[in-house]
Amino acid sequence: MSKKVISIGMVREMTGLTERQIRYYEDKRLIFPARSPGGARKFSFEDVEHLKEIQQKMKDGFHTFELRKSCFSHQART
Amino acid sequence: MSKKVISIGMVREMTGLTERQIRYYEDKRLIFPARSPGGARKFSFEDVEHLKEIQQKMKDGFHTFELRKSCFSHQART
DNA sequence: CGTGTAAGGAATTCTGACACG
DNA sequence: CGTGTAAGGAATTCTGACACG
Numbered sequence: 001m002s003k004k005v006i007s008i009g010m011v012r013e014m015t016g017l018t019e020r021q022i023r024y025y026e027d028k029r030l031i032f033p034a035r036s037p038g039g040a041r042k043f044s045f046e047d048v049e050h051l052k053e054i055q056q057k058m059k060d061g062f063h064t065f066e067l068r069k070s071c072f073s074h075q076a077r078t
Numbered sequence: 079m080s081k082k083v084i085s086i087g088m089v090r091e092m093t094g095l096t097e098r099q100i101r102y103y104e105d106k107r108l109i110f111p112a113r114s115p116g117g118a119r120k121f122s123f124e125d126v127e128h129l130k131e132i133q134q135k136m137k138d139g140f141h142t143f144e145l146r147k148s149c150f151s152h153q154a155r156t
Numbered sequence: 157c158g159t160g161t162a163a164g165g166a167a168t169t170c171t172g173a174c175a176c177g
Numbered sequence: 178c179g180t181g182t183a184a185g186g187a188a189t190t191c192t193g194a195c196a197c198g
Contacts, residue, residue, distance in 0.1 A: 001079055001123065005092075007189095009114065009168065010083045019169080020180055028179095036087065038188040040169055045079065063178070085168095087189065097190080098159055106158095116167040118190055141157070 004034035004042040011043050015051050022051065028064040030054055082112035082120040089121050093129050100129065106142040108132055 008019050015022075025031050026041070031050055033041040043051075057067050086097050093100075103109050104119070109128060111119040121129075135145050 003123075005088045006083045007085060007168080008170095010120070014083075018180075020182085023170090024179065036169095036188085038169085039171095040188075042088070045081075058179085065178095085189080086191095096159075098161085101191090102158065114167085114190095116190085117192095118167075136158085143157095 001045045004044045004047070006043040006045070006048065008033075008041050008043070011048055011051065014048050015055060017051060017055055025051065025054055025064065028068065030064060030067050030069070079123045082122045082125070084121040084123070084126065086111075086119050086121070089126055089129065092126050093133060095129060095133055103129065103132055103142065107146050108142060 006014075008022055011017070011022055012019055022031075023041075026033060031043075031047050031054070033043045033047060036042055054067055058064075084092075086100055089095070089100055090097055100109075101119075104111060109121075109125050109132070111121045111125060114120055132145055136142075
């Protein structure tokens with residue numbers, strides 16, 4: 001289900017990640033939540049699954065820029 | 079998906095019902111949202127679909143007590 | 157009966173920043 | 178880099194009640 005309806009608190013509960021981590025991963029363009037009229041992040045179940053993958057990758061020692069899903073470029077040095 | 083993760087504001091957007099109506103239907107035992115630690119109602123997509131059916135039935139002139147579902151049986155679709 | 161609304165409070169989420177390293 | 182935290186504000190949701198009919 002790709003409907004963006006889940007607020008960050010529920011995502012925290014479902015993933016075990018902190019809100020800080022979730023927001024940081026958004027900042028680094030690893031996830032793309034929607035926004036409610038009031039500005040609150042809204043996630044889909046797909047986003048939650050994606051975050052679980054990210055969580056595992058981070059535990060494995062990856063860096064956020066290595067997990068970014070870009071359409072074009074490969075990572076470039078500085 | 080039967081996971082209770084959607085807050086009432088999103089349900090309002092998805093169904094077009096007012097929060098007052100949604101809460102009233104819960105009061106009359108037509109729906110059974112879960113609660114967050116802070117007391118906020120959490121609905122599933124199934125709840126949302128159910129509410130859409132209720133919405134239609136109410137427009138058709140049914141009363142809430144006629145739409146109440148038992149905890150153990152599932153009402154057949156018409 | 158079913159729904160609207162104003163009231164006051166509590167829980168949720170937001171952003172930007174400082175900290176550590 | 179990735180994450181924790183305190184700060185202040187804004188949006189969200191909650192309950193109980195009064196209203197109409």
